[in-house]
Amino acid sequence: MTAPTYDVVAIGNAIVDILAQADDQFITDAGMNKGSMQLIFSAEDADALYAKMGPGKEISGGSAANTVAGVAALGGTAGFIGQVADDQLGQVFAHDIKAAGVDFTTAARDGEPSTARCMIFVTPDGQRTMNTFLGASQYLPSTALDADMIRAGKILYLEGYLWDPEEPRAAMVEAIRIAREANRWVAFTLSDVFCIDRHGDDFRRMVEDGTIDILFANENELKALWKTDDLEAAIEKTTPQVGVVVVTRGEQGAIAMYQGRRYQVAAQPTSGVVDTTGAGDLFAAGVLHALAKGMALDGALVQGAICAAEIISHYGARPEADLKALVAEKMQY
Template sequence: MPNPKYDVVAIGNAIVDVLSQSDDAFIVEAGMTKGSMALVFSPEEADALYAKMGPGVEASGGSAANTVAGVAALGGKCGFIGQVASDELGTIFAHDIKSVGIDFTTPARDGEPTTARCLIFVTPDGQRTMNTFLGASQFLPESALDLGMIADAAILYLEGYLWDPEEPRAAMRAAIEVSRKAGRKVAFTLSDVFCISRHGGDFRKLMADGLIDIMFANEAELFALMETEDFDAAVQAAAAQVPMLVVTRSERGAIAASGGAVVAVPAEPIEKVVDTTGAGDLFAAGFLAGQAQGRSIEDSLRMGAICAAEIISHYGARSQADMKALVAAKLG
């Protein structure tokens, strides 16, 4: 098997984030569940919610896109596959992701709906409440896949959020097959409990069929997937079905289970949590970059923790510090 050109190629929602400061009262008044992600099903609803936002900051986002941006910031070679529309937000997304050195070749889609956007309300405690209009991103067809890019990636990274719409779900199944045939690894992030409530059966079958090499979850997602709130039992059950299970636990750090062993690391200390948007995405970035660099599981977990701590120290889900320098200072 030839050496891969890419460390990580991700398939996910191509979204432009709009972040605004808010307070708990507004979250309650608007009928949102604090700290969660909810779908907005029409552009009119998205426009109405956007009109209620305070001053906002726009930045290209999307869970898997944030992750590969983090891997690239750590020196990895990455590609991204996701659907945008032929509109202003689509142009912004494409420019942003290419500007950080990520290959992005997915053709823009003509006509409605518009490029996806995520309206993120950040409360003073740093919690983010997301409202996502998926727009064009949910119409990623199998025909838009860059099969050469997928086959040439050491790791194919898939976003659970994108499993919801039928068309990209079929595209991701096809991508898994391409990656497998090329002898590569497949990583999957569960993304959110609501994804598991809708597609937990699919996710469990992917694991049982041996199609997932690395599974990322937070504690709540792991409980939902394995249908138990006993952490040790959930880890044991999930780890029996995937070669590598990575679970983040917020301020309690993270664990990775592989080959019958469980490795745990603490969370990185941070002065103040400003915005938790992208914490899990950047944790995955650090871990994947560590694995691509041939580091130990413990060091890869620590890289994830370092990246997550940096991202929650400011607004937005893209790093503002020199990530390679941060890791070098702490791990060498």
Template sequence: MPQPSTQVIAIGNAIVDVMAPCADALIAQLGLVRGGMTLVDTGRAHELYDAMGPAREISGGSAANTLAGLAALGSRCAFIGQVADDQLGEVFAHDIRAGGIRFDTAARAGDPPTARCLIFVTPDGQRTMNTYLGASQYLPPAALDEAAIADAEVLYLEGYLWDPEEPRAAMRRAIAAARGAGRKVAFTLSDAFVIARHGDDFRAMVAAGEIDILFANHIELAALTGLPDFRDGIDLLKAKVPVLVITRGEHGAVAATGGALYQVSAEPVERVVDTTGAGDLFAAGFLHGHVNGRSPEHCLRLGAICAAEVIAHYGARPEADLRVLADALG
């Protein structure tokens, strides 16, 4: 098999995050699901934006955040996602390319506009996300560069994007392209609400052996397996998924692979500022180690280090030099 020119190619929502600190009372006042992610329509997006205090606009999207971490660590990356031909679309495209990530998906003309995620951050660092998917949910299968997918070591798919019909079809075609080329498929479950809507799809993909690396937190694992104890959930899936990675917040993370179980504690953080992107950056650290042939323990530790970096500041993209942090691992 030829050496892949790209290490990780991802398909995900092309979103610009709009983030603002807020008091706990505002979460209740607005009827938001604290700590969760809720899809909103155009009217609700305007209502929430009007209720926000001074905000920062930062390019986001779960898979794009993971690629930002991977690129910062030195991995060769590419992204497939849909923006509109508007100002936020230009912001997203500029930011991802400036991070050294290949992004060739053509912008979409007309409405709806580029997606945005309105994020309310409470004093404890917890983020409550309200996502307007906009143009990102209209990624057509025709937008895929199947040659680029076949030329990447790992195809990384964002569970959030499984919800809309067009990108779901695109991701199914991408899986076929990757597997046809003998490449690996990594999938992140993203959120329990996605599993509630599409869990049967995900369970069928696992049963069919279509997923080589599965990322989930302990809540998503329970939703997928129907087993409240994460150890039981791991036992159910570990024989079906070659690399199973479960994050547990402050309790660290676990990986099951090769018939063995590996665990790592969470990295200490002086102050949690904003948990946005913690799972995305954990996946970045783990995947960077994986594509570079590092041990499961090393992959877990690097994931924990990257997650700790991103929750120490606002925004879901790294600010510290991740290569320096990675070098400290040896």
């Protein structure tokens, strides 16, 4: 078997984030669930919400894309597979992810719908409420997969958000098959409680049949997966068939389980929370990069916490500081 040339290859939504400040009353009046993500199913509704936004900032995003951008910023090698349209936002996304040092070869899709966008309202406490129009990203076909890239990745990383539309779900199932045949690790993030509400049976089956080697979830997602209010019970249900289970807990840090052993890490101190968009994505970047490089899990969790702290200190879900230097300074290696 050929040795992997990428640390992480990710498949996910190719999205451009549009961020704007908003107060809690705006969130309530708009009928949003603060701190969560909801889908917008029509271009017309997306345009109407966009018209209500205050001055915005456009930053390429997408959960798994943010993660591999973080892997590259840490000095790792990464590839991304995701669908954009042949339009201005598609060009923005392609430019940004390549400029971040990530290989991106998926051809743009002609015609409607447009490239995906996520309208993010950031409240004064740093919480982000996301409204996503998936657009072209939900039309990623299996034929668009770069099988050689998948085989060349030490870890294949998949986002739960992309499990919702039928076409990319089939593509991700095929990608898992390719990765398994190449003896690569499969990592998966549950992404959001709404994904579990819609596809919990699939996710539970993937956990129970050993499809997933590394699982990322926040506390609420893992409890929702097993329909319990008891986090410890949810962890106990997850660990038998999953090699590494990582549960993020916001300001309480994170928990991980590996071979029956429990690891914990505190949240890294930060000068202030500006925007929590991408905190989980960059935590995953730190952990995946470390594991791909052979670092022990306790060190991987610390690296993840450092990356997450950097992201929440500014707007947007792509690193602004030199992550390699930051990690070297804080981990002293």
